[in-house]
Amino acid sequence: MEKEKIAVGVDLGGTSIKIGLVNQLGKIKKKISIDSLAADGPKRVVSQIIAGIYKLLDGQKIKIEGIGIGSPGIIITEKGIVADPPNFPGWKKVPLGKLIAEEFNKKVVVENDANAAAIGELIYGAGKKLNYFIMITLGTGVGGGIIINKKIYRGETGGAGEIGHSSIDYNGPLCKCGSKGCIETYIGNSYLVNNVKQQLPDHPHSLIAKMLQDPNTQLSPKLISDAASMNDEFALSIIENAGEKLGYGLASVINIFDITNVIIGGGVAGFGKPLFNAVEKAIKSRVMIPFKSRVKVIPAKLRNDAGIKGASALVFYKSS
Amino acid sequence: MEKEKIAVGVDLGGTSIKIGLVNQLGKIKKKISIDSLAADGPKRVVSQIIAGIYKLLDGQKIKIEGIGIGSPGIIITEKGIVADPPNFPGWKKVPLGKLIAEEFNKKVVVENDANAAAIGELIYGAGKKLNYFIMITLGTGVGGGIIINKKIYRGETGGAGEIGHSSIDYNGPLCKCGSKGCIETYIGNSYLVNNVKQQLPDHPHSLIAKMLQDPNTQLSPKLISDAASMNDEFALSIIENAGEKLGYGLASVINIFDITNVIIGGGVAGFGKPLFNAVEKAIKSRVMIPFKSRVKVIPAKLRNDAGIKGASALVFYKSS
Numbered sequence: 001m002e003k004e005k006i007a008v009g010v011d012l013g014g015t016s017i018k019i020g021l022v023n024q025l026g027k028i029k030k031k032i033s034i035d036s037l038a039a040d041g042p043k044r045v046v047s048q049i050i051a052g053i054y055k056l057l058d059g060q061k062i063k064i065e066g067i068g069i070g071s072p073g074i075i076i077t078e079k080g081i082v083a084d085p086p087n088f089p090g091w092k093k094v095p096l097g098k099l100i101a102e103e104f105n106k107k108v109v110v111e112n113d114a115n116a117a118a119i120g121e122l123i124y125g126a127g128k129k130l131n132y133f134i135m136i137t138l139g140t141g142v143g144g145g146i147i148i149n150k151k152i153y154r155g156e157t158g159g160a161g162e163i164g165h166s167s168i169d170y171n172g173p174l175c176k177c178g179s180k181g182c183i184e185t186y187i188g189n190s191y192l193v194n195n196v197k198q199q200l201p202d203h204p205h206s207l208i209a210k211m212l213q214d215p216n217t218q219l220s221p222k223l224i225s226d227a228a229s230m231n232d233e234f235a236l237s238i239i240e241n242a243g244e245k246l247g248y249g250l251a252s253v254i255n256i257f258d259i260t261n262v263i264i265g266g267g268v269a270g271f272g273k274p275l276f277n278a279v280e281k282a283i284k285s286r287v288m289i290p291f292k293s294r295v296k297v298i299p300a301k302l303r304n305d306a307g308i309k310g311a312s313a314l315v316f317y318k319s320s
Numbered sequence: 321m322e323k324e325k326i327a328v329g330v331d332l333g334g335t336s337i338k339i340g341l342v343n344q345l346g347k348i349k350k351k352i353s354i355d356s357l358a359a360d361g362p363k364r365v366v367s368q369i370i371a372g373i374y375k376l377l378d379g380q381k382i383k384i385e386g387i388g389i390g391s392p393g394i395i396i397t398e399k400g401i402v403a404d405p406p407n408f409p410g411w412k413k414v415p416l417g418k419l420i421a422e423e424f425n426k427k428v429v430v431e432n433d434a435n436a437a438a439i440g441e442l443i444y445g446a447g448k449k450l451n452y453f454i455m456i457t458l459g460t461g462v463g464g465g466i467i468i469n470k471k472i473y474r475g476e477t478g479g480a481g482e483i484g485h486s487s488i489d490y491n492g493p494l495c496k497c498g499s500k501g502c503i504e505t506y507i508g509n510s511y512l513v514n515n516v517k518q519q520l521p522d523h524p525h526s527l528i529a530k531m532l533q534d535p536n537t538q539l540s541p542k543l544i545s546d547a548a549s550m551n552d553e554f555a556l557s558i559i560e561n562a563g564e565k566l567g568y569g570l571a572s573v574i575n576i577f578d579i580t581n582v583i584i585g586g587g588v589a590g591f592g593k594p595l596f597n598a599v600e601k602a603i604k605s606r607v608m609i610p611f612k613s614r615v616k617v618i619p620a621k622l623r624n625d626a627g628i629k630g631a632s633a634l635v636f637y638k639s640s
Contacts, residue, residue, distance in 0.1 A: 074610055084610075132476045144576070153468075155578020156452045159610055166572040167606070168490045170565070179571065179606040245490070251499065252486040253576065256464070258475020286487070286499040290394060290404075290479055 006062050009312030010049060010069040011113070011305075014038050014087035017045075019052045020305060021060070022312035026124025028305055032056050041090045049096075050103050066107035067100055068314030070116030070307055074159045080110040109314040113137075113307065114161055115152050117265060117300075118145025119317050120310030122152075125301035126263050133261040134253060135300075136163060136246070138268035142184040146257065152317075164188070168249045186245035187268060193219050196238055207232035221268050228274055239271045240278040247282025254287050254295065265300025272299075326382050328373060329632025330389040331433070331625075332365075334358050334407035339372045340625060341380065342632035346444030348625055352376050361410045369416075370423050386427035387420055388634030390436030390627055394479045400430040429634035433457075433627065434481055435472050437585060437620075438465025439637050440630030442472075445621035446583050453581040454573060455620075456483060456566070458588035462504040466577065472637075484508070488569045506565035507588065513539050516558055527552035541588050548594055559591045560598040567602025574607050574615065585620025592619075 004023050011018040013036060020031035034052045037044045053067065073085030080097015101108040111119065118135035121127040127135070131150055137143035142164025146153040154160050164184040165177050172181020173191070185191050196208060196219060203209060207227040211217055227235035254260055264279065280297040287295060302309045324343050331338040333356060340351035354372045357364045373387065393405030400417015421428040431439065438455035441447040447455070451470055457463035462484025466473040474480050484504040485497050492501020493511070505511050516528060516539060523529060527547040531537055547555035574580055584599065600617040607615060622629045 146576075148473075156580065157578055157610075159608075160576065160578035162575040162578075162608060165575045165608055167488065167568065170488045170568040170606075177608050179608075248487065248490040252572070255482040255485045256466075256480065256573065256576075258477055258480035258482075260476065286490075288479075288482060288485055288497050288499075290477075 005065050005316070007065045007312040007315035008053060008056065008067040009308040009310070009314075010053070010067065011307030011311050012036065012045075012049070012069060012071045012085075013307070014072070014085075017049055017052055018305070018308050019049075019056050020308035020312065021056060021062075021064070022309055024316055026120070026302065026309050026313070028308065030056060030060070031305065031308060038088045042088070042094045045088065046094070046096065046099050049100065053100075053104065064106060066109065066315035067104060068116070068311040069096060069100065069108065069110045070113040070311035070314070071096065071110060072113055074157065075110055075112045075115075076158055077109075077111060077154065080108060082110060107315065109317075111152075111311075111314050112158070112161070113310070114143030115145045115154070116310035116314060117143065117302075117306060118147055118161075118263075118310075119152055120302050120306060120313040121263050121265070121300055122147055122150065123313035123316050124309060126298050127261075130261050132259045133263055133298075134163070134250070134257065134259055136250075136262065136264045136266075137300075138187060138264065138266035140189045142188055142246075143266070146259070148259070163249070163253055166249050166253060168245060168252075183246055183249040187242040189221055189268065192221055192224065192238065192242060192268070195241075196224060199234070199238070203234040206234035208235055222270075225271050228271065236274050239274045242268075243271075243275045243278025244282040247279040248286055250279065251283045251286035254283065254291055258291070260291050260294040261296050261298060263298045263300050265302065265306060269300060325385050325636070327385045327632040327635035328376065328387040329628040329630070329634075330369060330373070330387065331627030331631050332356065332369070332389060332391045332405075333627070334392070334405075337365075337368055337372055338625070338628050339369075339376050340628035340632065341376060341382070341384070342629055344636055346440070346622065346629050346633070348628060350376060350380070351625065351628060358408045362408070362412075362414045365408065366414070366416065366419050369420060373420075373424065384426060386429065386635040387424060388436070388631040389416060389420065389428065389430045390433040390631035390634070391416065391430060392433055394477065395430055395432045395435075396478055397429075397431060397474065400428060402430060427635065429637075431472075431631075431634050432478070432481070433630070434463030435465045435474070436630035436634060437463065437622075437626060438467055438481075438583075438630075439472055440622050440626060440633040441583050441585070441620055442467055442470065443633035443636050444629060446618050447581075450581050452579045453583055453618075454483070454570070454577065454579055456570075456582065456584045456586075457620075458507060458584065458586035460509045462508055462566075463586070466579070468579070483569070483573055486569050486573060488565060488572075503566055503569040507562040509541055509588065512541055512544065512558065512562060512588070515561075516544060519554070519558070523554040526554035528555055542590075545591050548591065556594050559594045562588075563591075563595045563598025564602040567599040568606055570599065571603045571606035574603065574611055578611070580611050580614040581616050581618060583618045583620050585622065585626060589620060
C-alpha cells in the first residue's frame with residue numbers, strides 16, 4: 001500500500017470551526033470543533049484557527065502535507081485572500097492563507113466552501129471517476145461548484161458557481177440576494193421551512209402537523225425528512241416540489257455547460273430518493289434532447305464532516 | 321506592417337453557403353454566396369462547399385492559411401464532425417472537416433456557428449482585449465458562446481453555450497426545444513414577431529400598425545426596428561420587454577460563470593440602444609452584488625458577414 005499521507009482540513013463557519021486530520025483516501029483520523037468567535041472580528045477568528053490547528057496536532061507524531069481551508073465568501077485563491085464572507089462582521093479582505101502558512105510553515109490552500117465540497121467529491125467521493133460534474137450543496141444556502149476536466153471552474157474573479165442564485169422565475173419569490181425566483185428560494189433551508197409553515201393549515205392531519213404538536217419539536221428540514229421517511233404525503237409533496245424546482249434550474253445549467261453529471265450533497269440531500277427522483281425527472285423533462293439520455297443525478301459520497309474532508313482535499317488536489 | 325495572411329471562411333446555413341477570403345485583421349477581400357441545397361442531403365451540401373471554395377479561389381494568386389467552417393449542429397471539433405444540424409435532412413454525422421481537408425490539402429477547422437461568432441469577436445472584434453466574455457447572437461434562434469481565458473468553452477461533448485435555452489420562467493411560453501420560458505421564447509425572431517401580432521389590436525395607432533397597412537409590407541424584426549428608430553412607443557415597448565427578459569436570463573448566467581462582459585450581435589442587435597439599455601438595466605437589477613459594477617453589455621463589432629468572418633477567425637485562433 002502507498003504510504004499514508006495526512007492533510008489538515010479546516011471548515012470555517014460563522015458559528016464554529018471544524019478541523020480534522022484526513023488521509024489521502026478521505027478518512028478522518030482525528031477531529032475537533034471550536035467556536036469561530038466571528039463577532040469579535042477577523043483577528044480573533046484567525047487566532048482561533050491557529051489555536052485549533054495546534055490543538056489538533058498536539059501529541060501527533062506525523063508530518064502533514066499541508067493545510068486546506070474551506071471558507072465562505074469570495075476567495076482570491078492565488079493569494080489565499082478571503083473577501084467579505086457573509087456572517088463575519090468587519091472582515092473585508094483578509095490574507096488568511098498567508099497568515100496560516102507563516103504560523104505553520106506549510107502549504108496552505110484556501111478555497112470557497114462550495115468549491116471545496118466539489119473538490120472533496122472529486123478527490124475522495126462520487127466524482128472520483130468523473131471528468132466533468134456539477135456539485136450542489138443544499139443547506140441554509142444552495143452552493144454550487146463546477147468541475148471542468150477535473151479542475152474547479154473559478155471564473156474571472158473566483159466568484160463562479162453561484163447556481164443557487166440562478167433564477168427559474170423572474171417573477172418568483174424574493175431572494176435575499178435581491179433577485180427573484182432563485183433556486184435557493186425554493187430549496188434553501190429557511191425557504192423550505194417557510195413553505196411548510198404556510199401550507200400547514202391546509203394539512204392538519206399530516207404527520208408533520210402531529211409531530212409539531214409536541215411543544216419541544218422545532219420545524220426543520222430534518223423533521224420534514226423524518227415525516228417523509230414515514231410516508232407522510234404532505235412532507236413528500238414538499239420535498240418533490242423543491243426537487244422539481246431545483247431540477248428546472250439545473251436543466252438550464254446543463255444546457256449551458258454541456259455537463260450532465262450532477263452530484264447533490266448537504267443536509268437537505270438527506271431527503272434521499274424522493275428528492276433525487278424529483279430532480280432527475282424535472283431535469284429530463286426540460287433539458288435539450290442531446291443531453292437527455294446522459295443526465296445522472298448522484299448523491300454526494302461525503303456526508304458527515306464533508307466540510308473538513310473537502311477542505312483537506314484541497315491539499316491533495318493539483319490545481320494546475 | 322506584418323505580412324498579410326488570408327484564410328477562407330465558410331458560413332454554412334440551411335439556405336445558402338457564404339464563403340469569403342478574409343485577412344488576419346478581419347477584412348473581407350472577396351466573397352460569394354451559393355445555394356446549400358440542403359434538401360438533397362449531405363453529399364450534395366459537401367460538393368456545394370467544395371465547388372464554392374474553388375470558385376472563390378479561382379484566379380487568386382495567394383497562399384491561404386487554412387479554411388474555417390461555421391456550421392449549425394453539434395460539432396465534434398477534434399474530428400471536424402458535424403452532427404444533426406437542424407434544417408439539414410438526412411445528415412446525422414458527417415466528417416466535414418476531413419472531406420474538405422482532403423480536397424484542398426489545407427488545415428480545416430469546423431466549429432458550431434454560435435461559437436464561431438464568439439471566436440470572431442475574440443480575434444477581430446469587440447472581444448479582442450477581453451479574456452472572458454459571453455457572446456449572444458440574436459436571430460431565428462438565440463446562440464451563445466462562452467470565452468474563458470481567451471478560449472471557447474465547449475463542454476463535455478462540444479454542445480455547450482446554449483444560453484438561448486436557459487429558462488427564466490418554468491411556467492413560461494413553450495419553446496421548440498420542449499422546455500418552457502427559454503430566453504429564445506422572448507427574443508427569438510419568430511417569437512418577437514408573434515408578440516407584436518398578438519398585441520397589435522391594442523395598438524391600432526402605432527407606427528407599426530400604420531406601416532403594415534401597406535399590403536406589401538411584412539412584419540419582421542427589421543420593421544419593428546425601423547418603427548422604434550422613429551420613436552414608435554409600441555415598437556420601443558416590444559424591444560424593451562425582450563431586452564429585459566434577455567437581461568434576466570443573463571443575470572443568472574453571470575452569477576454562475578463570474579463573467580461580466582456580454583457581447584450581443586446578430587440581426588436583432590440592430591435594435592441598438594433601446595435593446596442594449598434594457599438588457600443592462602435588467603442584468604444590474606438582478607445580478608449578485610459583487611458582479612454588479614463590473615457588468616458591461618457591448619454591441620458586437622462584426623455585423624455584415626459576421627458568419628464568414630467568424631468562420632475565418634477559426635483559422636487564426638489557437639485552440640490549445
